[in-house]
Amino acid sequence: MLETNITKSTFQFLNSLKKNNNREWFAEHKTGFSTESEKVKGFFNYVLEKLKSHDEIERLKVFRIYRDVRFSKNKTPYKSNFSASFTRAGSHRRGGYYLQIEPGNSFIATGFWNPEKEDLLRIRKEWEIDVTELVAIIENDAFKKVWGALEGEELKTAPKGFDKDDPNIEFIRKKQFIFIRKFTDKEVLSIDFAAQIDESFKLIKPYFNLMSSILTTNLNGESLLD
Numbered sequence: 001m002l003e004t005n006i007t008k009s010t011f012q013f014l015n016s017l018k019k020n021n022n023r024e025w026f027a028e029h030k031t032g033f034s035t036e037s038e039k040v041k042g043f044f045n046y047v048l049e050k051l052k053s054h055d056e057i058e059r060l061k062v063f064r065i066y067r068d069v070r071f072s073k074n075k076t077p078y079k080s081n082f083s084a085s086f087t088r089a090g091s092h093r094r095g096g097y098y099l100q101i102e103p104g105n106s107f108i109a110t111g112f113w114n115p116e117k118e119d120l121l122r123i124r125k126e127w128e129i130d131v132t133e134l135v136a137i138i139e140n141d142a143f144k145k146v147w148g149a150l151e152g153e154e155l156k157t158a159p160k161g162f163d164k165d166d167p168n169i170e171f172i173r174k175k176q177f178i179f180i181r182k183f184t185d186k187e188v189l190s191i192d193f194a195a196q197i198d199e200s201f202k203l204i205k206p207y208f209n210l211m212s213s214i215l216t217t218n219l220n221g222e223s224l225l226d
Helices: 009-021 024-029 030-050 117-129 132-139 141-147 193-203 204-214
Strands: 055-060 080-089 097-101 106-112 177-183
Touching: 009 193, 024 030, 024 204, 030 055, 030 080, 030 097, 030 193, 106 193, 106 204, 117 204, 132 141, 141 177, 141 193, 177 204, 193 204
Parallel strands: none
Antiparallel strands: 055 080, 080 097, 097 106, 106 177
């Protein structure tokens, strides 16, 4: 069943879970978790249906509430958020969407989190040649108002094989190419939250189109797809 908005009870559950992050409490409140989880899944599916009206989506992945603590110093067993990703369909469509619901830390994110080695080199080679189209997209007033600046980890200096004095070095040294939009709790609980998410995702399309074009062609502009 689709849910058109996030309710206060979801925040109340997540706040309680954060304060009582242990297996005993969770076991006692498993029914409450199931109720809120299903409601949020319904909301994620509602966002999915909106996304499908302007993009091809292959898969919705709802992340588990259980944390993988094997290699973490933080041994709390549960996340204090509900989250999901939306995978674009087809090898010619690159980039993805992410949505997280958490009291005080709700946000959406898009872009390229950790590109594979070959993709990262291809992107850097493109920026070495020209960033004009990229800058035109990310410096657009409407785009910046929603998404802000390009974010992600970056090197302190130039990658191997690139000139540290290259005029486009601010882009070349990046390892991630992501945009994040944060939401207040009031915004998340508003009746137009799904619409705000969808309008934000629509605005990212020119960026996805550019990056998809780069990652599916060589430097001569020839397609790498069969």
